[in-house]
Amino acid sequence: MSESGNSGTSILLPGARVSVFTKDGETIETVRALAEDWRFARVVLKTHEGDVNDAIALYGTEISPDLVIVQTEEIDDAFAQRLETLGGRCAEGTGAIVIGPVNDVYLYRRLISMGVNDYLVRPVKPLIFGEVIAKSLIEKMGASGSRLIAVTGAKGGVGTSLLAQSLACGVADQLHQKTLLLDAAGSWSTIGVGLGFEATTTLAEALKVGAAADEQRLSRMLFASGDRLSVLASGGDVMLEHNASPDQIEKLLNVFMVKFPVIVFDLSQAPIPVRRSILARAHKVLLVSTPTLPSLRLARTLLLEIKELRGGSAEGTDLILNMQGFAPTAEATKSDIESALDCKPAAALPFNPKLFAGLESQGKKFTDDKAGAEIARMLVALVQKLIGAESDESSASEKHKHASGMGGLFNILKSK
Numbered sequence: 001m002s003e004s005g006n007s008g009t010s011i012l013l014p015g016a017r018v019s020v021f022t023k024d025g026e027t028i029e030t031v032r033a034l035a036e037d038w039r040f041a042r043v044v045l046k047t048h049e050g051d052v053n054d055a056i057a058l059y060g061t062e063i064s065p066d067l068v069i070v071q072t073e074e075i076d077d078a079f080a081q082r083l084e085t086l087g088g089r090c091a092e093g094t095g096a097i098v099i100g101p102v103n104d105v106y107l108y109r110r111l112i113s114m115g116v117n118d119y120l121v122r123p124v125k126p127l128i129f130g131e132v133i134a135k136s137l138i139e140k141m142g143a144s145g146s147r148l149i150a151v152t153g154a155k156g157g158v159g160t161s162l163l164a165q166s167l168a169c170g171v172a173d174q175l176h177q178k179t180l181l182l183d184a185a186g187s188w189s190t191i192g193v194g195l196g197f198e199a200t201t202t203l204a205e206a207l208k209v210g211a212a213a214d215e216q217r218l219s220r221m222l223f224a225s226g227d228r229l230s231v232l233a234s235g236g237d238v239m240l241e242h243n244a245s246p247d248q249i250e251k252l253l254n255v256f257m258v259k260f261p262v263i264v265f266d267l268s269q270a271p272i273p274v275r276r277s278i279l280a281r282a283h284k285v286l287l288v289s290t291p292t293l294p295s296l297r298l299a300r301t302l303l304l305e306i307k308e309l310r311g312g313s314a315e316g317t318d319l320i321l322n323m324q325g326f327a328p329t330a331e332a333t334k335s336d337i338e339s340a341l342d343c344k345p346a347a348a349l350p351f352n353p354k355l356f357a358g359l360e361s362q363g364k365k366f367t368d369d370k371a372g373a374e375i376a377r378m379l380v381a382l383v384q385k386l387i388g389a390e391s392d393e394s395s396a397s398e399k400h401k402h403a404s405g406m407g408g409l410f411n412i413l414k415s416k
């Protein structure tokens, strides 16, 4: 019977499916509240108004989720038998939590010996419920990190910052992922203008707080742009003294990567050593170039260097052509670009000064504008697989890893 509200599980939980079978209005309300908890951003919580019999019936025809929670009013031999039947219907490694009416240590021990992850007494306090589910999921799947997407430019002024903003808005508003937009540009940053906020701190201060791993103070340095997009509201630094190191940025990321499923890093104006370290470790790199010769020439060299940094693999690096149509007679054709760079551009975005300069000067989000949302959608398409599919894959492989060793309820019952 878990009573502790320990905060050891205050991290972003891995992508998982959890189903709760209950007829208790209070429990239903608690589940609803948990869905709003940031730790559960990637957990699909489903409530079924029913009991163990409904779970048995459902998993006779449907694949069971990662964790099944069953609330019961009767804890007797018949219930234990039904749990056993349920175990037979569920996939190997499925976790189980039982919510019951009585606080009974012998019953608790019996259920645990059957392989139940935990037993809770109703009414379940949201804090404890959250902790117990988190603990079960982490035991089962391991804690999984977030996705870091680096956006970098072949040269200055090619639109790196605005495309990073557009992508971050798209991931937050179109993929509904809690997202953080970061840069290491200090007061050279233009994100505040683009998203309409004033810097409330300096990058130097944020790096200091990051080095101390002070999560709460860092959270207060964030600007919320809508429900799911946050931005580090730094930028009040002295322009000519800006100097972030890879190590400092790494410490900042260590704090943020357990809170945000997706981090978009705008590398334009970042010191070169920071670009190097982020390009090496990002899950995805978007390299922005215009279709004109000076930019393409740098893009070609940069693509080779990025490949080398990433262990000789070009996988996960996409070239984006921006401002297509800006100078039609001076622009290389798509096929010329493909053969010269040995890389097929993943997206080509039109030159649209009215849209870009308009949104930027009004401090308006791309996703709040019809044409802007289209640009965001094109960029989101490049990372959607990474955000969705990879988390599924990693949870699937973690699942496999733990399924054999964990001995969840249903493994134990099956091996009887």
Ligand SMILES: Nc1ncnc2c1ncn2[C@@H]1O[C@H](COP(=O)(O)OP(=O)(O)OP(=O)(O)O)[C@@H](O)[C@H]1O
Binding pocket: 153, 155, 156, 157, 158, 159, 160, 161, 162, 163, 190, 268, 269, 322, 323, 324, 349, 350, 351, 352, 353, 354, 356, 357, 360
């Ligand atoms: N597709 C586009 N169509 C029209 N204008 C664009 C487009 N993309 C970017 N711009 C404009 O280009 C300018 C530079 O954009 P941005 O600041 O994003 O570039 P950057 O590569 O980050 O620059 P820096 O190297 O200074 O950091 C902005 O004024 C922006 O409005």
Ligand SMILES: [Mg+2]
Binding pocket: 160, 161, 162, 190, 268, 269
């Ligand atoms: Mg920029």
